[in-house]
Amino acid sequence: MSQLIVREAFALSALNTFALPAQAAQYCALSDSSQLPEVLAAQQRSGLALFVLGGGSNLLLTQNLDAFVLHMTTQGKRVLSQQADVVLVEAEAGEAWHPFVLWTLSQGFGGLENLSLIPGTVGAAPVQNIGAYGVEINDRLHSLDAWDCQQEQLVTLNAQDCAFAYRDSCFKREPARWIILRVRFALYPAASTPLALEYGPIRQHLSHLDIAQPTPADVSRAVCAIRAEKLPDPRQLANAGSFFKNPLVPAQQALALLAQYPAMPSYPQADGQTKLAAGWLIEQAGWKGYRDGDAGVHANQALVLVNYGSATGAQMKALAQRIQTDIHERFAVALDIEPIVI
Ligand SMILES: Cc1cc2nc3c(=O)[nH]c(=O)nc-3n(C[C@H](O)[C@H](O)[C@H](O)COP(=O)(O)OP(=O)(O)OC[C@H]3O[C@@H](n4cnc5c(N)ncnc54)[C@H](O)[C@@H]3O)c2cc1C
The missing domain is CATH 3.30.465.10 (Uridine Diphospho-n-acetylenolpyruvylglucosamine Reductase; domain 3)
Structure with missing residues (x-):
């Protein structure tokens, strides 16, 4: 059984695929689940909220994590x-x-x-x-x-x-x-x-x-x-995969949009709503390949926001908000962010 080590002010930039700079107030890796009681006791002593970390591929860290970060590394x-x-x-x-x-x-x-x-x-x-x-x-x-x-x-x-x-x-x-x-x-x-x-x-x-x-x-x-062709590899270009969820809209609204944009992909759902392709909407609005400093929209896949190097989480979030506002103004469709925003 390996010894539990709790670290303070631990850098997370290598532990999130967006490569965003942020620190965990306290950090502990759990490689053996039988040590969970010991870890939970350490978290309670810290007085910090718990945050469970996996591969960091679905996170947008816009600030330091004022939490006890439990990194799950158990194998088997x-x-x-x-x-x-x-x-x-x-x-x-x-x-x-x-x-x-x-x-x-x-x-x-x-x-x-x-x-x-x-x-x-x-x-x-x-x-x-x-x-x-x-x-x-x-x-x-x-x-x-x-x-x-x-x-x-x-x-x-x-x-x-x-x-x-x-x-x-x-x-x-x-x-x-x-x-x-x-x-x-x-x-x-x-x-x-x-x-x-x-x-x-x-x-x-x-x-x-x-x-x-x-x-x-x-x-x-x-x-x-297919994925390798379509999606950037985070090891080469930092990203968190699809940045927005595909929006669900009432069938009436989808029909009205289809009348205006006949090529728009749309997927009627069993519950009567229609799923639209967020990437198509963003591409139509001209955001594909857009770059503001190191924060950008991928050149081949409009649904993926990328960090070209030293963008901060706040810059990525600001870009996301500009896209959300624009899509809402053009199509009256609300885009929800898919990754967990800290
Ligand atoms: C290039 C790329 C492509 C992607 N493609 C897809 C795709 O096709 N489909 C898709 O659905 N997603 C996709 N994703 C998103 C991501 O890969 C998934 O959401 C993945 O499951 C996140 O796993 P993670 O271990 O990195 O989680 P993290 O990013 O570390 O955590 C994500 C959330 O899960 C919580 N969490 C993590 N581990 C645990 C645990 N053991 N117990 C409780 N809570 C936990 C965290 O607290 C956080 O809230 C993609 C991401 C990238 C970068």
Whole structure:
């Protein structure tokens, strides 16, 4: 068991993919979940609020974090049970997401392939119900173990308990309450995996490679290739992925906008609302490739804000607000920021 070290005024710039300068008032990495009681005691002694940190890929740090930052670095993944049509796997919160997806595929299990190459950790994946190419974590999550800081007890929650919605969950709504410790997924044997190929250019990509009967691993490779083409790698150009959520508007409003902009992508939802593509709206408004100092909108992907070097979180937020105001004035559509803003 490694010794717990609590650090003061700890720099977080290397621990968030936007590379934004900010310090944690106190910082402690948790590599062994059996040390949780000790960590919680240290946090209570500090008198600071708790903030759980994963891979820092969904954060906009606009100021120092006046908190006790608990960095989840716990490792471990395992197959819990394997039946003819369902496989149960479990991973600790600090496991990196994409290597975990690759591991499930290498074990011969399908179900997570569309979520390949999403940065971050397993423990953070349920927080915003990560989704890509027609699949969300709530489609595959079996259950998770978490520490409930409010009730001061360890709980096991199933997918229904997590109250998942589009890029949302109970964890996002009550951020200081939960520490997700490990997550279990219900997957499929590769051969009987129901593949989701309809969303985005997955099918075109596979047919381009002459793959008529794709395996989950083929779909994962296609998703990785499509994402690598479309999204900047945070190791090369600092960013936090999609910066705005795709807005939901009443069907009437979508029809009025479609009459004005017939090429506008729109996706009617089961609840009667229509989902619009935030990136399309931002591109139409002329923001793609815009740069103000080191804060900018990516040249190939209008949904991604980028830090070209030394932008601060406040500068990134100011740029985001200018875009939100402009989109509202042009289309009467409110854009919500996807990352957690500190
Ligand atoms: C290039 C790029 C592409 C992306 N693409 C996608 C995409 O396709 N789809 C998508 O949904 N997201 C995407 N994201 C966003 C991001 O990768 C995900 O939201 C990811 O799950 C965040 O994980 P993280 O470990 O980095 O979380 P962090 O950024 O560290 O934390 C995010 C939130 O989760 C909380 N949290 C973290 N770990 C825990 C835990 N163990 N217990 C409780 N709370 C916790 C934090 O307190 C914070 O509120 C992308 C980001 C980037 C940079």
